[in-house]
Amino acid sequence: MTDVAEGIGLAETRALEERYLMRTYKRAPVDFVRGEGALLWDADGKRYLDFLTGISVCSVGHCHPDVVKAVREQSHRLMHVSNLFYTEPMAQLAAQLSDSSLGGRVFFTNSGTEANECAIKIARKHAHGRGVSAPEIVSFERDFHGRTYGALSATPGLATNEALGPMLPGFRSVPRNDAAALREAVGENTAAVLIEPIQGEAGVFPISEEALLAARQACDEAGALLIFDEIQTGVGRTGSLWAYEQTPVRPDVITSAKALGGGFPIGACITGPAAAEVLEPGDHGSTFAAGPVATAAATAVLALVDDPVLLRHVRELGAYLCERLRELDGVRETRGRGLMVGVGLEEGIDSAAVGADLLKRGLVVNAPRPDTLRLLPPLVIDSDHVDQAVGLISESLLGFAQR
Ligand SMILES: *Cc1c(COP(=O)(O)O)cnc(C)c1O
Secondary structure, eight states: OOOOOOSSOHHHHHHHHHHHSOSOOOOOSOOEEEEEBTEEEETTOOEEEESSHHHHTOTTOBTOHHHHHHHHHHHHHOOOOOTTSOOHHHHHHHHHHHHTTTSSOEEEESSHHHHHHHHHHHHHHHHHHTTOSSOEEEEETTOOOOSSHHHHHTOHHHHTOGGGOOOOSSEEEEOTTOHHHHHHHOOTTEEEEEEOSEETTTTOEEOOHHHHHHHHHHHHHHTOEEEEEOTTTTTTTTSSSSGGGGSSOOOSEEEEOGGGGBTBOOEEEEEOGGGTTSOOTTSOOOSSTTOHHHHHHHHHHHHHHSOHHHHHHHHHHHHHHHHHHHTSTTEEEEEEETTEEEEEEOTTOOHHHHHHHHHHHTEEOEEEETTEEEEOOOTTOOHHHHHHHHHHHHHHHHHHHTO
């Protein structure tokens, strides 16, 4: 493909945005118009290597031909009939998600935050079933679970925004990885422990095995549900289909979204047997959820990702990426698993400035905290892509170290 200008361009797009869009996002100064595999092109025709994939959404690469084909074929046949009727792609996808994870039932959504809303409803109703009248949900500090009010109330760092209050009652948090504090916080009123097995938005911090085991044990003793928010860690990102598979615990519920649709919006709340029968007719619903096009896209994604060869590739390439990054001047540490990588920078190097510089050099990453770059490349990249990205990060960091 030739690198040519397309569309109205950044300046005009920006002018429209400034006049018409709510000011909820601080965007980087680039207007993407096209993607293919690990590459993106902006409106000026400049090419980028994408090590962010729309925040771990386009994990099979941009516009993967199998996903494009599934969406194209299904969108010609049937786009929507609502959840008042049966549709085969939804049923097939539910079977695949359940069989590949906890074995219970699935509720589909259009986003990650909605998948967590479903999990919160399940947890509260499950607790009411044990006679708990004021159920509580316990999370770790710096967890991120979403922006709707239930998920927001379970996101300690955002729930403090009083201008958006009041939050939902019944949410509390304990310091990340503090097994003793978690055991202390979980009691007879606890409906669930809702945590990310690796905190993503916080800057890629894996939860320790000790804390996960404490969460499992405390939930078992209290009769509470252990819920893993796998919206960022799931669908192959960490080198197993679900991140919990690489931990010593099995949760009762997992939530998925982001990479599930390969760029098409879809989420899912997936239960094991303990939580499968909690929701009944009238308890929950969604007009759009699990429409034929979204579920066809997700089925195409799972056909690519639920593959031991690809998952091994993710673990091996992730290890190679981290090894190469740790050799660089300016890198203090790497965190994460598989191709979910946080790069801790040396003190005094501002990750946002490095991220902006990398964007100019043609590498897309993000800076979730002032000392960390986050890398979420497509799972289908090869070692040449890794070498290119590491080369660009090395050059960029050299400039910052000299300042
Ligand atoms: C992105 C994310 C969410 C929210 O998903 P949306 O689709 O933006 O609603 C929730 N939890 C985690 C761990 C996430 O990374």
